Amino acid sequence: MDVLWLFHIEEMAYFMANATRENCQDECRLSPNRDAAEEDLKKIGVECTKVDFDDANVQEDLDRLIKKYDMNFHDEVHICRETMPNFDEKLNIFFEEHLHDDAELRVIKHGVGYFDVRGKNEQWIRIPVRRGDFVFLPAGIYHRFTTDRSEDVVALRLFRNNPKWTAFNRSEDGDKQPIREQYLKDVSA
Ligand SMILES: CSCCC(=O)C(=O)O
């Protein structure tokens, strides 16, 4: 079965209302709601697709993604209170606006979460993700993540070479990273 190249995932991404650490696990939609078109994601280098974990051939689809994005390592992270030490602190770290100097590729195996990405003109776009959703965030994009209120997400993390998870927070040193300048050039081209 082919990877379903749907740029819009099961639940459309949307432009967000302001979110705080207290309400961020709710949907945080604008009123009236304003969906984000696939073009809004494409413009900032974000790609979304889906795999079907209930399909016997899902590994072929995952291998295709690994090859397409030239990833050679993956691990699995379970974000939940029971198994993640310092859960609240980790969730705060994930929800702190940050960038990486590597691309961030995640495939959700279980649960519901939200990837928030900075759109053009700095608006936040929320990408709801659930089982089977794949998200590619380019190196240098400001983003954040949270689970929904169930606080139970299992995600495959795809990496090029050894798993490196270094976040540069916007409030600290994100803008100083060379990758940030490169990203801004890439998306303005
Ligand atoms: C779903 S994995 C947690 C989010 C994350 O790895 C990140 O934002 O860097």
Ligand SMILES: [Fe+2]
């Ligand atoms: Fe991240």
